[in-house]
Amino acid sequence: MHFEFNERDGCKACPIRHRAVCARCDEDELIILEGMKSYKTIEQGEPIIWRGDELQHISSVVSGIASLSRTLEDGRTQVVGLLLPSDFIGSPGRETVDFDVTAVTDVTLCRFERKSFEKLVQDVPHIAQRVMEMALDELNAAREWMVLLGRKTAREKIATFIEMVIRRDNVPVHADEPHILPLTREEIANFLGLTLETVSRQLSSMKKDGILTFADRRKFTVLDLAALQEETGDDADGGMIV
Amino acid sequence: MHFEFNERDGCKACPIRHRAVCARCDEDELIILEGMKSYKTIEQGEPIIWRGDELQHISSVVSGIASLSRTLEDGRTQVVGLLLPSDFIGSPGRETVDFDVTAVTDVTLCRFERKSFEKLVQDVPHIAQRVMEMALDELNAAREWMVLLGRKTAREKIATFIEMVIRRDNVPVHADEPHILPLTREEIANFLGLTLETVSRQLSSMKKDGILTFADRRKFTVLDLAALQEETGDDADGGMIV
DNA sequence: CAGAAACTTTGACCCAGATCAATATCGATG
DNA sequence: CATCGATATTGATCTGGGTCAAAGTTTCTG
Numbered sequence: 001m002h003f004e005f006n007e008r009d010g011c012k013a014c015p016i017r018h019r020a021v022c023a024r025c026d027e028d029e030l031i032i033l034e035g036m037k038s039y040k041t042i043e044q045g046e047p048i049i050w051r052g053d054e055l056q057h058i059s060s061v062v063s064g065i066a067s068l069s070r071t072l073e074d075g076r077t078q079v080v081g082l083l084l085p086s087d088f089i090g091s092p093g094r095e096t097v098d099f100d101v102t103a104v105t106d107v108t109l110c111r112f113e114r115k116s117f118e119k120l121v122q123d124v125p126h127i128a129q130r131v132m133e134m135a136l137d138e139l140n141a142a143r144e145w146m147v148l149l150g151r152k153t154a155r156e157k158i159a160t161f162i163e164m165v166i167r168r169d170n171v172p173v174h175a176d177e178p179h180i181l182p183l184t185r186e187e188i189a190n191f192l193g194l195t196l197e198t199v200s201r202q203l204s205s206m207k208k209d210g211i212l213t214f215a216d217r218r219k220f221t222v223l224d225l226a227a228l229q230e231e232t233g234d235d236a237d238g239g240m241i242v
Numbered sequence: 243m244h245f246e247f248n249e250r251d252g253c254k255a256c257p258i259r260h261r262a263v264c265a266r267c268d269e270d271e272l273i274i275l276e277g278m279k280s281y282k283t284i285e286q287g288e289p290i291i292w293r294g295d296e297l298q299h300i301s302s303v304v305s306g307i308a309s310l311s312r313t314l315e316d317g318r319t320q321v322v323g324l325l326l327p328s329d330f331i332g333s334p335g336r337e338t339v340d341f342d343v344t345a346v347t348d349v350t351l352c353r354f355e356r357k358s359f360e361k362l363v364q365d366v367p368h369i370a371q372r373v374m375e376m377a378l379d380e381l382n383a384a385r386e387w388m389v390l391l392g393r394k395t396a397r398e399k400i401a402t403f404i405e406m407v408i409r410r411d412n413v414p415v416h417a418d419e420p421h422i423l424p425l426t427r428e429e430i431a432n433f434l435g436l437t438l439e440t441v442s443r444q445l446s447s448m449k450k451d452g453i454l455t456f457a458d459r460r461k462f463t464v465l466d467l468a469a470l471q472e473e474t475g476d477d478a479d480g481g482m483i484v
Numbered sequence: 485c486a487g488a489a490a491c492t493t494t495g496a497c498c499c500a501g502a503t504c505a506a507t508a509t510c511g512a513t514g
Numbered sequence: 515c516a517t518c519g520a521t522a523t524t525g526a527t528c529t530g531g532g533t534c535a536a537a538g539t540t541t542c543t544g
Binding site for chain 2: 078125128131135136140150151152193235
């Protein structure tokens with residue numbers, strides 16, 4: 001059984017093609033991948049899997065946004081990450097999830113039976129390498145977020161969050177289309193370690209300061225990107241040495 | 243050139259043997275590993291590498307403790323992780339580090355020329371798998387820490403930190419030897435997203451409440467483990483479903 | 485072993501952001 | 515299109531932890 005990796009023309013039907021995690025789509029390979037995958041849709045607001053639940057599948061987000069979060073006994077909730085299309089739910093080698101996973105929007109998942117996925121990781125070297133790279137990227141993002149949670153002010157947190165949102169759906173150049181906040185005020189608060197009132201106040205304040213405008217609760221446009229970036233608390237150049 | 247993986251008797255001289263990241267120590271393998279590694283010692287308090295610096299080596303901590311941190315322009319610092327023996331500095335596929343790495347104690351590193359290490363990751367499937375597992379573990383730990391930073395009170399943060407320290411050097415059973423705080427008050431503060439005064443006050447308060455005693459600034463004993471764990475804010479059973 | 489530098493504790497006060505509360509707006513539903 | 519529940523805004527007040535300041539320890543150095 002031979003597997004090879006090919007980034008360029010990964011199999012069209014294979015969801016681990018996202019982020020180019022895919023073995024060469026010759027017949028052998030396709031059979032295995034086809035045999036073990038299944039799709040599932042979860043409605044907005046519904047839980048996908050709870051912390052501690054046994055992982056039957058490793059899934060990849062095909063469309064929509066899911067959140068990873070932890071809630072303390074008294075209800076305090078911290079969102080520790082957002083899962084966007086191509087992100088995985090569950091990791092090879094783990095039998096349970098350590099965080100609650102919830103559909104923030106309607107979410108479509110492509111699921112692999114966990115054992116098969118783990119076998120794939122073992123048999124196809126480039127898949128382990130890809131998962132490794134993805135994990136390292138996310139680790140970096142998580143650490144970056146730790147700086148925000150531990151040291152940034154409410155205003156800096158909001159500015160950083162908005163900047164992240166507009167960076168994410170990076171419209172070509174100078175498309176003035178409004179951006180969409182993917183989260184409610186409360187979800188933003190739980191992501192930033194704030195209360196929803198503080199989130200609301202900071203957004204209002206940025207509106208007053210002419211940095212943003214809102215067409216409605218979710219739809220906004222950045223009027224002054226430079227000012228926004230100034231407020232994030234990060235180095236202007238994203239940390240490169242000049 | 244064939245490589246195989248053997249957890250049990252990984253090569254004694256190979257530092258990536260830590261955490262069992264090691265190929266079978268036949269001659270081919272040894273030559274490669276021996277040829278590319280070098281040791282280096284960094285004194286307590288000295289920087290190991292700065293954020294943005296080009297990574298010449300991937301290193302593994304052999305002894306001592308290093309911290310990963312980020313400092314904002316105005317001096318606010320957040321420690322995003324501690325590197326203990328067997329942890330890596332630098333990741334295959336990255337040309338720079340994204341955080342400052344500092345020696346918290348005297349640190350000995352085992353360094354690999356980066357290109358060679360990356361080649362090794364590509365050539366020896368089990369090494370990529372091992373790095374993948376390590377990255378996934380650290381990702382989990384980072385997310386756990388995000389909950390602490392975003393939602394826990396000062397007292398809960400301190401309790402969690404102390405619990406982490408005693409869990410780390412998990413003395414057999416009932417050894418009443420004192421534990422050692424590996425960090426100064428200021429370093430603890432930067433790790434927990436607090437000020438050093440708050441750290442000091444909380445430690446005093448726990449002393450007053452009979453949870454801890456201090457033999458000196460660094461040396462402490464836990465008098466009431468149950469109470470300590472009660473204060474961490476986490477579920478009693480570490481999150482397992484009962 | 486004196487004197488200094490580094491680290492820690494403790495106190496007094498203050499403020500960013502939490503909490504509590506009232507109102508306003510949106511969007512779904514019959 | 516009126517009603518209701520969910521979501522958001524805004525105001526008033528409170529407080530945990532930050533800030534500023536002054537001792538008190540420990541450790542290093544000559």
